Amino acid sequence: MGFDVLMPEEADRYLEIAFRRARVKVEGNRVSIRKMASQQARKFNSPLNLEEGKLRAASKINIISGYLSSSFDSIMKSFPSIDNLTPFYRQLLEVSMDKGRLKKCLASLNWIAKRITKMSGEYKERIKRAKSTSQVRGIINSYYGRVKSLVDQLSDNILFLRECTRKLRKFPTIKELPTIIITGFPNIGKTTLFSKLTSSKPEINSYPFTTRRINVSYMLINKEKVQILDTPGTLARFEKMNSIERQAWIALKTLSNIVIYVFDATEPYPLAMQLALFERIKKELSPATRLLCYMSKEDIAEKAVEKLLKGDFLPKDKGIKCTSKLQELRRLISSSISS
Numbered sequence: 040m041g042f043d044v045l046m047p048e049e050a051d052r053y054l055e056i057a058f059r060r061a062r063v064k065v066e067g068n069r070v071s072i073r074k075m076a077s078q079q080a081r082k083f084n085s086p087l088n089l090e091e092g093k094l095r096a097a098s099k100i101n102i103i104s105g106y107l108s109s110s111f112d113s114i115m116k117s118f119p120s121i122d123n124l125t126p127f128y129r130q131l132l133e134v135s136m137d138k139g140r141l142k143k144c145l146a147s148l149n150w151i152a153k154r155i156t157k158m159s160g161e162y163k164e165r166i167k168r169a170k171s172t173s174q175v176r177g178i179i180n181s182y183y184g185r186v187k188s189l190v191d192q193l194s195d196n197i198l199f200l201r202e203c204t205r206k207l208r209k210f211p212t213i214k215e216l217p218t219i220i221i222t223g224f225p226n227i228g229k230t231t232l233f234s235k236l237t238s239s240k241p242e243i244n245s246y247p248f249t250t251r252r253i254n255v256s257y258m259l260i261n262k263e264k265v266q267i268l269d270t271p272g273t274l275a276r277f278e279k280m281n282s283i284e285r286q287a288w289i290a291l292k293t294l295s296n297i298v299i300y301v302f303d304a305t306e307p308y309p310l311a312m313q314l315a316l317f318e319r320i321k322k323e324l325s326p327a328t329r330l331l332c333y334m335s336k337e338d339i340a341e342k343a344v345e346k347l348l349k350g351d352f353l354p355k356d357k358g359i360k361c362t363s364k365l366q367e368l369r370r371l372i373s374s375s376i377s378s
């Protein structure tokens with residue numbers, strides 16, 4: 040589901056891992072470090088423990104800086120490139136999180152990673168010039184302190200990135216395929232229709248707002264794969280739309296080739312309201328989008344459905360077709376796709 044974004048650890052955790060790795064690896068390389076130190080000691084005619092201390096400290100710095108910069112780099116790379124998103128994902132991201140802050144957080148991760156790399160080089164130089172083991176100890180302790188304060192600066196940003204990651208992972212996976220969107224009021228049978236048209240089995244319930252996110256499935260129409268989206272019910276309270284309703288609206292506006300608007304003749308919402316929503320949606324769609332109407336629940340409202348289909352109430356403008364039969368709906372989808 041959604042973007043495969045790496046979940047960042049909390050800032051403290053990176054420090055903990057980096058410092059522990061440095062300690063464990065340097066300890067593990069004790070023998071080879073000592074061997075190298077004794078060569079250096081002979082070459083520069085300096086005390087063995089000083090050379091050994093320098094090599095251990097430089098090696099710790101390499102491990103810490105390498106781990107932190109590669110970790111921060113992986114986080115940045117795993118985020119989608121915000122400026123290259125499709126209109127659907129860009130708008131979804133904009134209503135789901137603070138895009139400006141997200142960009143700033145990623146930039147600060149990049150800045151801190153670079154800062155740590157640069158500073159590590161400077162500290163390694165200082166270590167090379169150290170004259171005593173206590174000076175080496177002082178330098179490495181100061182390095183730890185500086186790294187900690189840089190990573191601490193990321194704490195809030197990382198918490199924000201974790202929140203964005205959770206949301207991005209929940210985004211629906213939308214493919215570049217012809218797209219059919221099922222929409223209408225809550226609790227009128229959208230998901231039931233979706234599961235009849237596809238092999239999907241999402242949750243269906245007798246209360247409104249059962250569908251809390253966009254369900255995606257596929258069907259073959261004239262041997263062509265098309266994508267079909269079941270959207271959360273919308274009440275068209277434009278000023279007060281919640282983020283779930285907004286998702287549905289963004290999908291309608293940016294993805295739909297065909298929209299199936301579901302009418303419910305049992306009238307959990309008065310038909311006049313259902314028609315008003317239909318008109319409102321129609322206005323928002325691109326002119327190229329084909330609109331079809333489906334009358335749900337014919338089995339329990341046969342008379343009402345028949346009356347509606349025969350009467351003048353349902354929209355008939357611009358060749359909009361209405362049906363209560365699944366077979367007929369499939370045929371209408373098929374001819375809309377090929378036209």
Ligand SMILES: Nc1nc2c(ncn2[C@@H]2O[C@H](COP(=O)(O)OP(=O)(O)OP(=O)(O)O)[C@@H](O)[C@H]2O)c(=O)[nH]1
Nearest residue numbers: 225226227228229230231245247248249250272336
């Ligand atoms: N008898 C009958 N009941 C139906 C039909 N379609 C849907 N229902 C019932 O209507 C209720 C709502 O169905 P859903 O398919 O979940 O409706 P929805 O529009 O997706 O609802 P939200 O996701 O909450 O917006 C459930 O109790 C379904 O069993 C139908 O054709 N006949």
Ligand SMILES: [Mg+2]
Nearest residue numbers: 229230249250
């Ligand atoms: Mg539903």
